[in-house]
Amino acid sequence: MSNNLYVYIYILIMAFTTWCMRVIPSLVMKRPIENRFIQSFLYYVPYVTLAVMTFPAIIEATQSPAAGVAAFIAGIIAAWMGIRLLGVAAICCITVFILELFL
Amino acid sequence: MESNATIFRNGFRDGIPIGLGYFAVAFSLGIAAHGYGFGPLQGFIASILTYASAGQYIGFSLYAANAALIQLIILTVITNARYILMGVTLNQRMPAGTSLARRLAVGTTITDEIFGITIARPGIPSPYYGFGAWTAAVPMWAAGTSIGIITGTALPAQIVSALSVAIFGMFIAVIIPPARKDRMIGVAVAVSFAFSYAASHLPRVSGMSSGNRTILLTLLISAAFALIAPRTDQDNNEQ
Numbered sequence: 001m002s003n004n005l006y007v008y009i010y011i012l013i014m015a016f017t018t019w020c021m022r023v024i025p026s027l028v029m030k031r032p033i034e035n036r037f038i039q040s041f042l043y044y045v046p047y048v049t050l051a052v053m054t055f056p057a058i059i060e061a062t063q064s065p066a067a068g069v070a071a072f073i074a075g076i077i078a079a080w081m082g083i084r085l086l087g088v089a090a091i092c093c094i095t096v097f098i099l100e101l102f103l
Numbered sequence: 104m105e106s107n108a109t110i111f112r113n114g115f116r117d118g119i120p121i122g123l124g125y126f127a128v129a130f131s132l133g134i135a136a137h138g139y140g141f142g143p144l145q146g147f148i149a150s151i152l153t154y155a156s157a158g159q160y161i162g163f164s165l166y167a168a169n170a171a172l173i174q175l176i177i178l179t180v181i182t183n184a185r186y187i188l189m190g191v192t193l194n195q196r197m198p199a200g201t202s203l204a205r206r207l208a209v210g211t212t213i214t215d216e217i218f219g220i221t222i223a224r225p226g227i228p229s230p231y232y233g234f235g236a237w238t239a240a241v242p243m244w245a246a247g248t249s250i251g252i253i254t255g256t257a258l259p260a261q262i263v264s265a266l267s268v269a270i271f272g273m274f275i276a277v278i279i280p281p282a283r284k285d286r287m288i289g290v291a292v293a294v295s296f297a298f299s300y301a302a303s304h305l306p307r308v309s310g311m312s313s314g315n316r317t318i319l320l321t322l323l324i325s326a327a328f329a330l331i332a333p334r335t336d337q338d339n340n341e342q
Binding site for chain 2: 011012013019030035040042045047067072075079082100
């Protein structure tokens with residue numbers, strides 16, 4: 001088997017396995033789960049996941065950790081004031097860009 | 104009632120900051136992929152079909168290490184196990200009788216970020232929203248990978264640094280408004296920030312991949328809050 005063909009088979013297996021993880025619950029679940037604990041648990045999951053993924057990753061993503069901290073705080077204030085997704089993302093980027101000119 | 108075209112457009116709009124963040128992250132993934140022997144077309148195809156950050160990084164490194172296909176499958180399952188949790192959460196919002204096609208379509212667009220903005224919308228998750236976001240974000244992911252493979256480190260570090268926080272800005276924009284409305288979500292978010300920071304410095308836990316750390320913390324913190332502050336039927340009806 002040529003090396004080039006093998007790479008594509010490898011990529012397809014990686015993609016298909018990943019896709020299976022995404023759709024297994026769609027194949028299995030026919031109706032919402034009624035259990036109170038499960039319902040409460042799933043209610044918190046999205047916020048907890050996103051919070052865990054945001055911090056401290058945001059201060060590790062930038063060249064200077066201080067710029068990451070500033071972007072984190074600026075983002076929270078902007079979102080608290082009701083600014084939407086694209087706006088908050090832009091404020092975080094601009095904060096880092098400007099601060100890293102000086103830091 | 105919003106039309107499907109409007110929902111798609113809203114998804115596309117919300118997918119743009121995700122795409123900017125993806126581009127920056129994929130660019131560094133591309134640099135790594137180049138080192139593992141992947142060409143720009145291979146990187147593009149891998150990213151547009153897989154669209155999974157940590158999972159893809161591990162996949163690329165396994166290829167370079169001549170790992171067996173079964174190893175690839177096992178590690179892909181482990182690093183992407185969180186998608187199952189996200190799929191369950193999305194399906195939980197879909198009433199009995201929802202078509203399998205709709206369930207599969209919503210599941211197919213899952214990434215950490217697209218899941219985050221999809222679940223933040225009230226009501227039954229719409230596949231049109233997910234595909235809108237996917238259409239804006241995933242091609243950027245694939246392009247970033249490809250360009251990273253071609254140019255190596257040519258993009259100024261300052262630009263990459265600034266773009267790389269777009270994705271986190273978006274996460275913040277998703278979690279803060281509900282945290283402001285429901286105090287328990289606010290507490291859960293604050294606890295998550297603190298524990299996540301602690302976990303990245305604890306001896307054993309910090310050695311785990313960030314994907315696995317995310318699953319572990321999500322399971323523990325969400326379960327704790329489900330026990331301390333369970334949802335009542337009244338809460339669920341308001342939602």
